[in-house]
Amino acid sequence: MTDITLKIREIATRLLQSDQVDVFVGWEKGPQEYQTRPFFVRRVEDVEKLVFNEYSIHNLTNYLLKYRDSTDRVGLVVKGCDSRGIVRLLQDNQFKRNRLYIVGVCCPGIKDPLKIAKNQSGLACPPNNEEIADKCTRCLVPNPIIYDELLGESQEPHNSGERFSEIKTIENMDPNQRYQFFEDTLTQCIRCYACRQVCVACNCRTCIFDEMKPQWVGRENSTTDNMMYHLVKAMHMAGRCIECGECERVCPVNIPLMLINSKLVKDMDHFFGSYEAGMEYVEGQKPPLSVYNPDDPDDFI
Amino acid sequence: MQVIDKNKIVPLLDRLSKQSEVFVPTVKGSESGFYSWNSLNGAKEIALEALNVYHSPKNVLFPQTERMYSIEQGKQVFSIPDTFQDEKSRIIFGIRACDAKAITCFDDVFLTHGYEDSFYATRRKNTIIIGNACYQPGANCFCSSMGINPVQPDADVVIHDAGTVYAWEAITVTGQQFTEQVQDLLEEKDLGLPQLKPFSTEFDYDGVVEKLQGMFDHEIWHELAEPCMNCGTCTYMCPSCHCFDIQVKIWGDKGYRFRCWDSCMYTEYTAEAGGGNPRPDSQDRFRNRFLHKLEFFTERYDYPLCTGCGRCISVCPNGINIIDIIKRIKEVDKIV
Ligand code: SF4
Ligand code: SF4
Ligand code: SF4
Ligand code: SF4
Ligand code: SF4
Numbered sequence: 054m055t056d057i058t059l060k061i062r063e064i065a066t067r068l069l070q071s072d073q074v075d076v077f078v079g080w081e082k083g084p085q086e087y088q089t090r091p092f093f094v095r096r097v098e099d100v101e102k103l104v105f106n107e108y109s110i111h112n113l114t115n116y117l118l119k120y121r122d123s124t125d126r127v128g129l130v131v132k133g134c135d136s137r138g139i140v141r142l143l144q145d146n147q148f149k150r151n152r153l154y155i156v157g158v159c160c161p162g163i164k165d166p167l168k169i170a171k172n173q174s175g176l177a178c179p180p181n182n183e184e185i186a187d188k189c190t191r192c193l194v195p196n197p198i199i200y201d202e203l204l205g206e207s208q209e210p211h212n213s214g215e216r217f218s219e220i221k222t223i224e225n226m227d228p229n230q231r232y233q234f235f236e237d238t239l240t241q242c243i244r245c246y247a248c249r250q251v252c253v254a255c256n257c258r259t260c261i262f263d264e265m266k267p268q269w270v271g272r273e274n275s276t277t278d279n280m281m282y283h284l285v286k287a288m289h290m291a292g293r294c295i296e297c298g299e300c301e302r303v304c305p306v307n308i309p310l311m312l313i314n315s316k317l318v319k320d321m322d323h324f325f326g327s328y329e330a331g332m333e334y335v336e337g338q339k340p341p342l343s344v345y346n347p348d349d350p351d352d353f354i
Numbered sequence: 355m356q357v358i359d360k361n362k363i364v365p366l367l368d369r370l371s372k373q374s375e376v377f378v379p380t381v382k383g384s385e386s387g388f389y390s391w392n393s394l395n396g397a398k399e400i401a402l403e404a405l406n407v408y409h410s411p412k413n414v415l416f417p418q419t420e421r422m423y424s425i426e427q428g429k430q431v432f433s434i435p436d437t438f439q440d441e442k443s444r445i446i447f448g449i450r451a452c453d454a455k456a457i458t459c460f461d462d463v464f465l466t467h468g469y470e471d472s473f474y475a476t477r478r479k480n481t482i483i484i485g486n487a488c489y490q491p492g493a494n495c496f497c498s499s500m501g502i503n504p505v506q507p508d509a510d511v512v513i514h515d516a517g518t519v520y521a522w523e524a525i526t527v528t529g530q531q532f533t534e535q536v537q538d539l540l541e542e543k544d545l546g547l548p549q550l551k552p553f554s555t556e557f558d559y560d561g562v563v564e565k566l567q568g569m570f571d572h573e574i575w576h577e578l579a580e581p582c583m584n585c586g587t588c589t590y591m592c593p594s595c596h597c598f599d600i601q602v603k604i605w606g607d608k609g610y611r612f613r614c615w616d617s618c619m620y621t622e623y624t625a626e627a628g629g630g631n632p633r634p635d636s637q638d639r640f641r642n643r644f645l646h647k648l649e650f651f652t653e654r655y656d657y658p659l660c661t662g663c664g665r666c667i668s669v670c671p672n673g674i675n676i677i678d679i680i681k682r683i684k685e686v687d688k689i690v
Contacts, residue, residue, distance in 0.1 A: 116583075
């Protein structure tokens with residue numbers, strides 16, 4: 054990965070020196086060994102701090118939303134999963150392709166610094182897995198889908214076992230059992246909305262959950278309001294979630310959000326497929342649910 | 355010195371929870387927090403010997419959602435049939451100094467400076483706090499730099515881990531009365547208390563407030579805030595953050611008002627009825643968090659709103675580290 058780091062620094066230097074970008078988004082090392090974190094370079098002097106290492110887990114494409122109203126041209130580093138986020142933003146007309154310089158990295162699989170931080174914090178909790186991140190064990194696209202420059206050796210998908218096996222278990226529960234499962238799980242949610250904030254598919258200017266006139270979803274921490282939040286969020290993620298896993302990673306109370314997202318992915322493919330969000334970018338092409346088609350299936354409604 | 359044998363902790367908790375709701379640091383599934391002893395049937399994995407638990411006990415005195423009063427719209431009149439005051443007696447058992455100091459912050463916010471929050475006051479009045487002295491600070495702990503003595507939590511009684519027993523120290527009058535009730539579980543013993551282990555991080559906090567007073571428009575905020583996604587996790591997990599919103603639930607002509615946690619990290623927090631928002635950008639919200647913790651609160655109450663528990667450092671998905679930020683603030687020499 055040192056190679057990749059050096060190449061990223063080289064590219065960032067070139068882009069900044071030749072005034073091709075205003076800001077370059079990558080990672081730097083934090084105070085602790087494992088604490089790699091997002092880093093924003095505007096001056097060539099800072100390029101030296103850029104790194105790509107086993108903890109470069111963050112999906113940096115979400116930061117593009119910070120620049121959507123500016124004229125800044127942005128260079129950024131993406132792994133396979135993250136690159137699907139760029140497709141998402143382009144399809145949603147949130148960003149212009151010509152303002153982006155995308156450095157793609159073929160991803161060998163990454164570890165989650167948050168898990169290690171939690172393990173090392175001394176706070177009582179069962180130990181977290183410090184090896185390859187959960188999302189990487191399900192990853193189908195380690196190699197970026199859209200890029201201007203590609204780094205690293207092409208990688209095989211890291212997923213193993215049957216895809217959607219967990220979903221099938223839940224689908225096979227009887228309705229009461231399934232309801233109970235979701236009630237038990239979702240009542241734990243503290244409604245901090247971190248899962249929304251880090252999500253690149255959540256790019257609405259005013260989120261339905263922030264709407265106060267009228268207030269569509271109550272802010273009470275109760276079974277009803279929690280279920281409502283997760284149901285609405287799920288509906289809004291259908292066909293949009295690119296499976297970057299950030300929501301589940303950042304959730305402070307370990308809500309298995311990817312379980313919900315996987316079900317959406319599976320159903321979208323089944324009803325509107327074959328389709329998988331953010332897998333290719335064709336200018337002007339609209340994903341299902343972004344357009345109305347008279348032949349859309351509706352027998353599940 | 356009075357001590358309680360470690361084997362007597364469970365009988366003590368069992369007994370106390372007959373009269374009060376007792377909140378004990380425990381591990382529950384993948385989480386740990388202060389859970390009500392009676393709600394923990396079966397495996398009760400007490401975490402008194404761990405550094406601390408993941409969720410602070412702020413929920414006990416300041417629940418995430420709390421009903422305030424019910425409302426009813428009659429034909430002619432509008433009435434308030436009930437106001438909810440929670441008078442249940444509670445015990446927070448085994449709180450660490452950082453989290454106990456956060457309760458002192460709440461006391462100042464909710465009970466002083468000319469306004470008493472009756473909901474908080476009622477809960478507080480009926481809550482006894484048993485502190486657990488902290489001799490082995492963790493990787494992200496920096497309470498001592500924030501003016502807190504880890505072995506002397508703000509509490510009614512403080513217990514000190516001394517091997518097979520806890521030394522028992524009644525601090526307040528409430529603590530003395532409480533001690534009398536459990537006297538039969540205590541014994542007299544001569545023993546030495548452990549030595550406080552060194553902190554991995556210590557810094558001189560002096561001067562930070564004065565520095566910040568001139569830094570509102572400093573360019574450094576841009577750089578510090580850039581990685582922040584305003585996810586709010588840091589404020590929800592913080593033992594001392596205490597912002598709330600007041601909202602309403604209505605069905606037909608009946609309903610109730612409640613308050614619920616809120617955070618200055620959210621756009622909606624400062625949204626105005628007319629559509630304006632004085633803190634439109636992510637950076638404005640980020641700056642508010644640090645200014646409130648490190649400057650505004652001290653200006654009003656004379657000590658910072660950060661108690662150095664280190665939780666926000668462990669949970670921030672983007673590696674934002676308050677110790678780092680304090681150090682950066684100290685290094686700023688140019689005051690704009
Ligand atoms: S991040 Fe987790 S706790 Fe926060 S709103 Fe999302 S699911 Fe709930
Ligand atoms: S819902 Fe979760 S996994 Fe899907 S795009 Fe958003 S953050 Fe990524
Ligand atoms: S946890 Fe980190 S990213 Fe989230 S709001 Fe706090 S500082 Fe920002
Ligand atoms: S700001 Fe961070 S370190 Fe300070 S009290 Fe809150 S969570 Fe703890
Ligand atoms: S830091 Fe923000 S959320 Fe926390 S108490 Fe202050 S204003 Fe409220």
